[in-house]
Amino acid sequence: MKWSQFFNTSIGKKLLVGATGFFLCSFVLVHLAGNIQLLYKDGGKAFNTYAAFMGHNSLIQFIAWGLKIVIVLHALIALQLTFSNRRARPVKYAISAGNQTSSWYSRQMAVMGSILLVFIVIHLADFWAKFHYAELPTISYEANGEPIKDLYSIVWQVFENPVWVIIYVIGMIGLSFHLIHGFKSAFQTFGLNHVKYNGLISFVGVWLFGILIPIGFAIIPVYILFNH
Amino acid sequence: MNLTLKVWRQKNKNDQGRFETYQVQDISSEMSFLEMFDVLNERLINEGKEPIAFDHDCREGICGMCSMHINGRAHGPWAGTTTCQLHMRAFKDGDTITVEPWRASAFPVLKDLTVDRGAFDRIIEAGGYISVNTGNAVDANAIPIPKDKADAAFAAAACIGCGACVAACKNSSAMLFVSAKVSQLALLPQGDPERSTRALNMVAQMDKEGFGSCTNTGACEAECPKEISLTNIARLNREFIRSGFTYEK
Numbered sequence: 001m002k003w004s005q006f007f008n009t010s011i012g013k014k015l016l017v018g019a020t021g022f023f024l025c026s027f028v029l030v031h032l033a034g035n036i037q038l039l040y041k042d043g044g045k046a047f048n049t050y051a052a053f054m055g056h057n058s059l060i061q062f063i064a065w066g067l068k069i070v071i072v073l074h075a076l077i078a079l080q081l082t083f084s085n086r087r088a089r090p091v092k093y094a095i096s097a098g099n100q101t102s103s104w105y106s107r108q109m110a111v112m113g114s115i116l117l118v119f120i121v122i123h124l125a126d127f128w129a130k131f132h133y134a135e136l137p138t139i140s141y142e143a144n145g146e147p148i149k150d151l152y153s154i155v156w157q158v159f160e161n162p163v164w165v166i167i168y169v170i171g172m173i174g175l176s177f178h179l180i181h182g183f184k185s186a187f188q189t190f191g192l193n194h195v196k197y198n199g200l201i202s203f204v205g206v207w208l209f210g211i212l213i214p215i216g217f218a219i220i221p222v223y224i225l226f227n228h
Numbered sequence: 229m230n231l232t233l234k235v236w237r238q239k240n241k242n243d244q245g246r247f248e249t250y251q252v253q254d255i256s257s258e259m260s261f262l263e264m265f266d267v268l269n270e271r272l273i274n275e276g277k278e279p280i281a282f283d284h285d286c287r288e289g290i291c292g293m294c295s296m297h298i299n300g301r302a303h304g305p306w307a308g309t310t311t312c313q314l315h316m317r318a319f320k321d322g323d324t325i326t327v328e329p330w331r332a333s334a335f336p337v338l339k340d341l342t343v344d345r346g347a348f349d350r351i352i353e354a355g356g357y358i359s360v361n362t363g364n365a366v367d368a369n370a371i372p373i374p375k376d377k378a379d380a381a382f383a384a385a386a387c388i389g390c391g392a393c394v395a396a397c398k399n400s401s402a403m404l405f406v407s408a409k410v411s412q413l414a415l416l417p418q419g420d421p422e423r424s425t426r427a428l429n430m431v432a433q434m435d436k437e438g439f440g441s442c443t444n445t446g447a448c449e450a451e452c453p454k455e456i457s458l459t460n461i462a463r464l465n466r467e468f469i470r471s472g473f474t475y476e477k
Contacts, residue, residue: 001428006472009431010441011465048362081441085399088331094234094247095300095326097396102445107398109443139258185444191466193459 010084013077018186020074024208025183027067028175032216039223044152045141052148055131075117093186105177106185112178119171124227126158127151159224174220180226229255229321233268235280236328238337245337245468247326257317261304262287262294264316281340289313289453292388295395296341301386302451304394310390310453330391332400334437347437348389348405354433355426356409358418377415384411386454393448399440404448406434407464408456414467422473429469 006012034054040174042217068205090118098104104110131151138147183205187193191200238245255264262284269279274275285293298304304314319325319461327341335343335429385406394402410427413419421425442461 001432001472001475001477005432009468010435010439011431011468012472014441015469023246073260083402084305085440088333088400089398090440093297093300093328093331095328097300097302097451098448100301101396101447106443106445125271148379181444188444188458188462189465191443191462191463191464191469 010081013081013187017188018083019076020070020077021182021186023067023070024074025179028179028209028213028217032213035220036216038152038155038220040206041169043141044139047140047152047155048139048148048150051131051151055149066166071117071120075113078110078113080117103181106181108181109181109185112174116171116175116178123171124168126164130154143157155173156224156228159221160228165221165225168221169218172214175217176210176214178181180206181216229257229316229317229319229323230257231322232324234324234326235341235476236337237280237340238329240339241258241336243343257315257477258260259316260287260312261296261298261318262312262314262315282339284312287312287413290388292390295330295343295345295392297389297395299326302330303390304393307450308455309455310388313453323448330395332391332394332395334393334400334402334439339443345389347392347439348391348402350411350435350437351402351406351430355422355429356413358422360411360418360421362418371415371417379417381412384408384415384456384460386455387412387452388454390453392451393454394439396447396451397440397442398442398447401440401442401448402434402437403442403461403464404452404456404458406430410467411460411461411463414463423467424434424471427464427471428475431464431468 007016034047034050037050040046054064131149136149136151136154139145139153140148159168184202187201187205229428229442230251234247235250236245237248242441250268251254251269252264255267259267260435262282265280265282267316283293283295285291287294289312292310294303296303297312301313303309305318306314315386318435321458326399328342329337331333332343334347335345341400385408389405389474391405394400395406397404410430413426414423444458449456
């Protein structure tokens with residue numbers, strides 16, 4: 001079987017969704033580690049310095065564009081699978097088993113993924129596009145230091161508005177349920193199902209990626225809303 | 229007990245189909261679900277009406293022919309049970325029971341509750357066998373096989389090919405069936421020579437038949453009358469990855 005045929009099979013496509021999903025899992029971990037600096041009350045020194053580094057380091061910029069391509073690939077292949085899965089059952093059941101045989105969030109990966117995709121577009125327009133393409137106020141933390149863009153203040157300004165906070169919290173609820181199932185599911189797709197490791201995979205998927213990380217992200221806008 | 233049945237009636241492949249409602253009286257709680265249908269069909273025949281078509285054969289839970297979707301559940305509400313082994317004590321007097329055929333584009337409805345499961349046969353033809361003549365039963369210890377491997381192969385071989393996995397899956401995926409058939413051979417030395425072509429060809433045929441892909445919801449495992457485990461799907465994925473990355477053709 002040629003590579004083109006291999007990755008065109010249902011399992012081949014799922015492997016691509018799983019591999020891109022793992023990459024995106026590693027990204028959310030790094031992204032949270034950076035973003036948590038928004039909670040420092042240091043006038044944005046740590047966060048703005050970090051943002052300036054991330055925005056100018058060419059290796060990171062290369063990975064950042066790769067990341068956008070990976071998100072698009074992950075979404076496109078998953079959508080293609082979703083549509084072919086829908087075609088596999090043209091006539092629906094009058095009565096379905098619902099939650100008796102599977103968890104609701106495991107059946108709603110496409111819905112949670114779509115919520116996330118909309119959220120990512122909003123999020124990029126909010127901060128990434130502004131940081132790179134808009135005129136931002138600058139700030140300098142050292143005497144005679146080069147002024148850097150003050151993204152910290154922009155973030156604090158945006159989250160003064162409760163509507164934005166709600167949008168971000170909804171996005172993170174989508175992320176939570178997407179990863180509670182997705183992390184574990186990707187391991188199964190790669191054939192990594194072993195009685196000695198299943199407990200650990202499930203624990204990391206549910207608690208770290210499904211609960212702790214989304215809560216960590218959601219805390220930032222909520223904290224800013226109540227402390228600005 | 230007295231029950232109301234809402235049963236899918238469809239004249240043939242091309243008919244639109246619709247639900248029809250029947251009242252059945254004096255049903256014994258010790259009857260099987262299929263025996264209840266026998267009672268109803270006898271009445272329909274006596275009334276000069278078309279009896280309800282449904283698949284059945286051994287009626288002892290091992291042939292894989294019966295195939296009803298009962299109140300939203302493949303083979304009804306009991307775990308690890310085929311429709312023929314589902315007894316009426318699973319229901320209460322006065323219940324309304326909705327009975328539908330398996331729903332999947334790869335399993336077209338032939339008539340009423342009967343579907344064409346020929347797609348499964350074609351998947352088996354694509355590689356679910358070994359090509360050597362095994363001859364007579366050999367001495368039990370002539371080929372050493374670890375007990376845990378033998379047990380896992382036997383558990384996979386318990387699949388009766390009824391299609392409940394496809395019926396239960398929201399994607400109409402046949403992965404549990406294919407994985408059981410691949411596993412029962414991949415785990416044993418006799419299946420080893422054709423491991424690569426088997427996994428690749430059976431998956432290719434599965435896709436060609438129009439089954440959906442697996443999203444690991446676990447509904448198939450929950451509904452399988454033989455309780456085939458999801459670990460088989462992981463094994464199929466491993467077999468497929470291994471073959472795809474190493475098989476030279």
